[in-house]
Amino acid sequence: MQADQADIYLASNSPRRSALLGQAGIAFRQLQVDVDESRRSDEESPEVYVLRLALEKARAGWQQVAGSAPLPVLGADTVVAVDDVLYGKPRDRADAIAMLEELSGATHRVLTGVALVDDREATRLSYSSVTFRELTRQEIERYWDSGEPVDKAGAYAIQGRGAVFIEHLEGSYSGVMGLPLFEVADLMEEFDIDFRHRW
Numbered sequence: 001m002q003a004d005q006a007d008i009y010l011a012s013n014s015p016r017r018s019a020l021l022g023q024a025g026i027a028f029r030q031l032q033v034d035v036d037e038s039r040r041s042d043e044e045s046p047e048v049y050v051l052r053l054a055l056e057k058a059r060a061g062w063q064q065v066a067g068s069a070p071l072p073v074l075g076a077d078t079v080v081a082v083d084d085v086l087y088g089k090p091r092d093r094a095d096a097i098a099m100l101e102e103l104s105g106a107t108h109r110v111l112t113g114v115a116l117v118d119d120r121e122a123t124r125l126s127y128s129s130v131t132f133r134e135l136t137r138q139e140i141e142r143y144w145d146s147g148e149p150v151d152k153a154g155a156y157a158i159q160g161r162g163a164v165f166i167e168h169l170e171g172s173y174s175g176v177m178g179l180p181l182f183e184v185a186d187l188m189e190e191f192d193i194d195f196r197h198r199w
């Protein structure tokens, strides 16, 4: 797609985020950005952290395109949180198994920050509450072996096999999957970007 036919840039390598934007009928071009995803300290709350990262990704994208074909840039970041402990993508098998054992039979939060940046900057936060049924150790190990958890915050995918663990969801399905479409549409409206003419 040509930049001049797109509504926005998406500063993300996540295939889930691309799929969700496409689902809403938003035309976009993808940008590769690289930002430091480390948390500043334990005092940085999950909410502040995801919004900061979403903004940093969108700003990094805007720096790439501002001089040439300037369309607003969308960035997003997703974490799973249990109290103030954050679970991002698992480092390895042991990390994923520990995360899933923590999520088993309990309720956790999924936070996704989204940011839209050009000369302006705006952010939205999506907050969901997800309850897992009890998982057995064998089930967790099989799930890891399926390959699905590897690049997902909290080591599961609501859009995949992980759906069978979810007893209850309160919030936003697309937000848990990585890009909350209600909030994205709201940001687009704030920037006066009309994507619905394509519907």
Ligand SMILES: Cc1cn([C@H]2C[C@H](O)[C@@H](COP(=O)(O)OP(=O)(O)OP(=O)(O)O)O2)c(=O)[nH]c1=O
Pocket: 011, 012, 013, 014, 016, 017, 057, 076, 077, 078, 079, 080, 089, 110, 151, 152, 153, 154, 156, 157, 158, 159, 162, 176, 177, 178
């Ligand atoms: C909880 C959950 C997360 N995820 C994914 C969404 C995100 O891609 C990933 C969280 O990692 P992020 O660091 O938010 O994003 P990313 O590194 O994959 O992509 P980028 O920074 O380039 O935009 O977890 C799912 O796909 N399904 C789920 O149910």
